[in-house]
Amino acid sequence: MSIRNMVLVGMAAFAAVAVACGGGTTGEVVVEREVIREVEVPVVVEKEVVREVTKEVPVERTVVQTVVREVAPSPLADNQDIRIAQTNNPVGLHASETTLQSESVMQLLYDPYFVFDDESNDFVGKLATEWSFIDPLTFEMKITDQASFHNGKPFTIPSAIEDVEWMRNESGEDSLKNRTFAGFETWAAVDDYTIRLGRSAPNSNPLSGFTRGRHKSHEPEHLAKTGYGGYSDDPVGTGPMQYVDWERENFVRMERFPDYWDYDTTIETVSFHQVPETAVRVAGLQTGDFNVVYSLPVDLIPSLLRDNFNIFTGKVQQTEVMYLNPRATEPQMDDKRVRQAMQYALDLEAIHGTILGGYALPVPAGQMTPEGAFGFNSDVSAYPYDPDKAMSLLEEAGYPDGISVSGVSSIGRYFRNQEVLTAMIAQWKAVGIDVDIDFRTSSQWLAALRAGELGAISDIGMNWYGIFPITISRVTHPDWQDRMAQIRTETDRAQLDGLLKEAAEYMHDQAWSIFAYRIPLVFGLHPDIEDLTWGPSWEPRLEDARVLASR
Amino acid sequence: MTRYIVRRSLQAVVVIYLVVTLVFFLMRLGEGDPAQHLVDWEQDYEAALEQYRDLYVAMGLARPVVVQYGIHLYRTFTGQFGDSTIFNVPAWQLLGERIVKTSQMGGAALLLSVGIGIPLGIISALRRGSVVDTGATTFSVLGLTIPNFWQALLMILIFGVWLRWLPIYGADTWKHMIMPSIVASSALMATMSRFTRSGMLEVLRQDYIRTAASKGLGPSVIVVRHAMRNGLISVITLLGAAVPLFWSGVFFVEYVFAWPGVGLLFLNSINQQDLPVVFMLLLLISVATVFGYLLVDIIYALVDPRIRFR
Structure with a gap:
């Protein structure tokens, strides 16, 4: 990260602290400030843990603030190796791997056609350089003529098509027989770097099929030689890192691809190590076995910061949502006023500051899309914390003595979801809503999810790539489903924008969903790693990354 | 003796058949199925459901349970465990990748248990009531009562983070084996020490020992x-149970130290309902346990003339 960027980050963090200090608290605020890092070396990054204790509501929150002073750069280490510990490694190294844990690895081995940009909240081309719709069903895309595979073969449209067709016809895998080209059902090469794609029905969000784990390409000659199974043990992609070796559930090693078309990096090797136990991952960071650790528990962050380690917090395109499902078996949930009462009863700000440690981004506008994104409705804002209003709404709805409802949640599938829901249960209880949540293991939760038996309250992480209602289809009310059907097929951008804004307003009024927080990436970084960041599709950005000589 | 071995082997086959059947139905009784783990549920719900239904049929889960059971039995007893539903490679291949690492760690743990546990038990018995005996008893109680995952974390903190003497995870060099094998061996080492001590105390009170001493034989x-010949007979039982235990991996030790062995594979396969791998590993563990005890019975009869094959 350049000095300028670091200053910007520092200012942003400072602003966040200022907002956190100033807004949303009703009582007297006492700020205890503890400077936990003083470094007498050329580059100085001070981190402060700021603890706020409100007198009226006994809430303690921790916010990390970064302050930067301009100084001379540190020397680079001789070995530019990055060692990353994560909970799970990919189960295979095919381009078609789609599990979340495989994303970081896959994004280094293979290039996607598009990535989702967290600044503009829109797609930007990666392999794709130009694209347009010829008509609502026909899409034309031009790709870079600079990219080549790790085995030296050029990456072209004919090679991408050959890959899709081989997978469909010759891989012998049942699950690949109906494979499409990123959701498009027909394809034809216009020339070596241009493809024309078609589909039978219009789709309002056509580019999402090209992002995160959806569509990347194998090298077809190599694929024909290794077969589908063998490709996983000797993958060839176009990404910035090329495969060296791997052991399932142990490690994946990659080295710099010197002919990478997009950017150059000083990083020589990257290895991913599967270390399921959190305490061991953190210990590995402390011993220097790893210089990056994924899935860091927020309660360990203050002690790591005290020991000079750095924390990376990134944004992924996923929001943790609690659904308030209207159900015949629990008729009180059919009443909009009850659902609204449940929203007013929640102090999401307190939850952000405590359980989430200030690391998960709030969804301040209370709607699926973030501010500035396509379809964002600036007239809609989140329900404020107002327990009195919650109680009066319940009384108005005919439940002066409160209600009892039940629901289902997973255990730890999403960032601190069990802890957050437990806090919500306590806040609901305070206004007379007795919520009984059945916390289930992943298998049990998935079984309930697919059977549609999640109860009156359920939670799930919702991905949004492009436009807002992707998994929000889980709201099964017929009115909402009708709107969804329209939104899914509207290709006129102006019409679509209008539909999305209306839908956001309708969703807010009906109070079907609590947009609790944007799920963060929270990684621990050894002080010897500089300027390594991740994009919203979990893609490690190595352009400026470097390993510093240990001090 | 041959008749005895044949009869016990046939009993073992029945036990294994019951285990295979029990595991099949227990896995079916649990909520969920392996297909649901292969679907990205955070995407569009209808699309996810469609993907799930396709996978459910493709994986043979739509067939009647009785048919699935029949296929399962046939495949199990002909050694066709199928492909891992998660890794998409033959289940046998996964076992082959892990068995060496598990054998290394299990072997080291077994050596430690025998090499330290038995001498400690003998010394305790010979110095009964002394400081050594009290120390060995304390050591045994700690070894048996401290949960091994906590012991593992404690060792990582002391020897890995504070002292920086030993690597904390993985299985690259012999140094990586030290902490996992110590943790994996601690409970068996303690048990072995207690069994040896009580066995030796029992024997040392016998008349023939007094006779040997009165004949002028040295201690x-x-x-x-x-x-020792008579005092250690009970320890053989422990060894019979320990061999399959170590061979199948000490689950939580492998989990904590990220040791890429059979135990870690087993845990992950259960979590993700990777049925072909789970069935294969359970079958192998059952076979190893049943035949481990059969071997113990045979060795018993060979070393103890009071026991006869019947």
């Missing part, structure tokens, strides 16, 4: 040639 000859 070391009495202990090694006369007491």
